[in-house]
Amino acid sequence: MLYLLLLIPLMPLLGFIILTFAGRRLPQSTAGMIGCGSVGLAMLSAFSLILGFFTRHPEGHDINQVYWTWLRAGGFSADFGLYLDPLSLLMVLVVTAIGFLIHIYSLGYMAEDEGFRRFFAYMNLFVFSMLVLVLADNLLLLYLGWEGVGLCSYLLIGFWYQDPANGRAARKAFIVTRVGDTGMAIGLFILFYQFGTLNIQSILHRAPNNWVMGSSIAFVVAVLLVMGAVGKSAQLPLQTWLPDAMAGPTPVSALIHAATMVTAGVYLIARTHPIFLLSPAAMHLVAVIGTITLLLAGFSALVQSDIKRVLAYSTISQIGYMFLALGVGAWSATMFHFMTHAFFKALLFLGAGAVIHALHHEQNLFRMGGLKEKLPVVYFTFLAGAASLSALPLISAGFYSKDQILWNVFSLPQGNYLLFAGAILGAFLTAIYTFRMVFLVFWGTARTEVSRLPGRTMTVPLVILAVFAIAVGLIELPRTMGNFSLFGNFMQSVFPKNAVEHGPISPELLVQLLSSVVILSGLYAAYELFVKNPQKLAALLSRPLIKQIHLFWFSGWGFDWLYNLLFIRPLLFFVRINKEDAVDKIYSGIADISCQLNRLLLRTQTGRIRWYVLASVAGAILFLALAVSL
């Protein structure tokens, strides 16, 4: 039991080390086996932990293990310690399980790639860092994982490094998230001086005693943590890196930029929720950020032509839902949506990857089509994912988790009608862009030939994920249909209980009906626009104003343009004019003046006697005059 916990992050780390140092000498199959096996073993350890976790005495579920003192200096100390409670266990399970499936899938997807071993080495390093992030018992170690996943994200976005555009996307991702991370680091400084430690649990236990409700210090710390969270989770205003991050191989997008890393911000806020509970203003900020982000990204997803960019914007939008839920205090609902999202979004990305793989790296939606018959497994699994993403009522996991969020936004005191309206509108958009994707890719006429079919390593993970994307919602049923709360019970030792569970049942039913109607009408709208009457859409798009809006949404609301203008251009301008270092000019100026002076004095040495005599006499007279006048 004790070392099982350590084993979870250790296995992927070991895999990374082996692949890095011996990778080139190993045959591809062995390398793949190490890459997948290490994550598989981590998954098995995690699953065996569940058993131990539940059979232990009911209280003191949480396990805290300290391995060594990382650093102790002048009153500051941090440990290498892991902390396991239901929240981190959930994260570990999702990360290792989905990570394992995606690793298996990658065996097929990356089979013909030169960088096969490098790919698995980076992926293993990622899983390691992510596990450290979620298991860390102190914020400094969490920060290590936090930056570690950022590094792996950088390495994997730029995996095909021959194309400079990929490198640009990779650096953009790293640098933009680092802006947020820097804010978060300052948050850690303040937390340390407030509590004398960075141990998460002791901070969280003491915060309600040390800080007054609504105090400014709680607000400042919460906002700084949110800075880190919005960077990692691609929320406003740091969301710009995620669509570009799609430059990486598709399994990477599935694992890092959909299922796990991008939800680290959600995890951070959920983990530190006692701090947020002390600052209603900060919570409201989170909710507002979430709502605006989910809408902006939803509109952008509507008009993208690259299938992966649609999914990227949809990820931003879905994480927006999670932020909204966090902001209204729906902690358990957030984590529930995180889990279902991890399954269905990984599934959608892997499905998209299978399509891209089959169409010889074609990513443009408008050059796909008619794949329903040719790739049936991909089609049906993708459909399952799409149903879950758009939250089709009753039959999808996404419905149950999104419904919980909508209901909480509606009913909890921190929610309000504006947020609720935004969430409902977002659900409508989600249904449209999801089924736009389905219709364009799988329906209609074929526009690109299928060059190869996905193998067993790719289809099996798809099927498994599809089952989860449909069925995992059943572990948490709303009061209107069964009131079964396995997930909520599992989480209840972590999060405070919300009061709404005891109110009347009819408003909840109403919310469910409303969202169902909205989602189905979104689906119908997609059918109308992309299958039945595509000419109507074409006519709409030919209007100049619509065209402008289309372009604006397509470019992600002009954020790149704005940041380019505000930050990049001034930097490049400064760099251009000051490449030679203006400070240096001061010193060379001094040197020049000395040289000039020297030349001037040299001029007096003419070799003509009469000048010397003249100078001597003039000097003598001057001195005499001075002497006399004194």
Next chain:
Amino acid sequence: MILFWIVIIPFIGAVLSWFSAAKHPLSARWIAIVALGIDLILALSLAKNMMGPPHPQSTASLWAAEISWDWIPQAGLHFHLAIDGLSMVLVLLTLILGIAAVVASWSEIKDRLGFFLFNLLAILSGILGVFLAMDLILFYFCWELMLIPMYFLIAIWGHENRRYAAMKFFIFTQAGSLFLLLAILGLYFLHGHFSGNYSFEYQDLLNTPNQWPYSLLFMLGFLIAFAVKLPIFPFHPWLPDAHTEAPTGGSIILAGLLLKTGAYGMLRFVLPFFPQDVQLMAPLIFVLAAIGIIYGAIMAFAQSDLKKLVAFSSVSHMGFVLLGIFAGNEIALNGALLQIVCHGISTGALFFLVGALQERLHTRDLNSMGGLWPVIPRLSALTLFFALASLGLPGLGNFLAEFLVLLGSYIVTPIITIIASIGLVYAAVYSLRIVQQAFHGKPKGTPMISDLYNREAIILGLLISIILFLGVYPQPVMNLVAPTLQQIRIKPVDATSPLEPAIIVKRDVLVIKDHS
């Protein structure tokens, strides 16, 4: 006696390798390595003793080893060497980077090899002397001893613009040294005037009474010399030229060690000698440190000469050292010390790698590189590693160093700290640019070049393991320097000390913690 040997062995090696180089170039190189290796073993054996039970908190026992011979006793001059944890860490750094510098020049330097090795090892002797001297005139002597061989190193074996760079380096540092000499003499007379004991002993001068305005002037004298060496923001222009034009071994020593003598000087002399005046100057220094961090990082990004890029990144990183030293509490001081070590290793390694690249490609221009990863994967991966160290990736020592500096200085000067931490973003910008432009992208008609040789890989592997070790378990280093840093911080015991408020605030926090 062991300290004497530690200082003198590199010099003996220097002479021996000079003589043997003409006949046996290879054996000359090996003599240099062996001399430094023996020295390293000596130092390590001493370090092992120091790791033992903690010292009692008296000043006398702070020194783990000490020798003091009369030099000119009438003038209060002694050949006095002593070592404590702080010096020990820097001695070890010196010897490791010294070996790296010899290896880096293995195939680069063929012309006048003997004289090259002589200069290289003489500099190391000088640096070791600086870190060990406890007599201020001896310190000054060693301080100057580093300078002249370094001048030769740049002027003889440097690159295109070497004369200019060597002259600039010499004038800048010499101008700074002049102030140092004046300040040492001033302090000597001030102390002698009050105590009747005219002495250049470090321990004696520590007790010099605080005399306005003399102490401020003397403090400025010390500070300017160290500020030029470190360098502090407006005094930095010598650095990019010297680092860029120097041969690889010279760049490693410049960035890894020579800059650190400035930081060492501040820790050893400025803070303990002039606690009040440090407080007076601190706000200005903080501003300069922050400017240096940001400006150095942006200027690093501006460069297309790879060596110049790394050189400017040093300006940025030294800003953190400066910030940590003047923040003055134990957390920040620990951070500064760790930064000194980690920057020495990581930047030394980066210069090593850039030198290796230049030897293979005959260019340092980033714009003419590209797509080198598949050609030289080992060299590329190692450069990526040290670029990541330089941008402060957690898990590597540099991260802990910068984290501690910022953490410690936050309580002293929050606004400056926030500005300084923006430098972390720019560090990512310029560090990743190296990797992108040199190794990623499309190959630009690269000729067949060889990857790292084994001797290069071994020494870089050693540096990597040090950085990793310091990143996950820096405690041995922290323990070594703890007694000294406590002294440096506690020295000004009077209530007006600049360093105390931070500590008091911190203690308050800790008290609150204990009660709740």
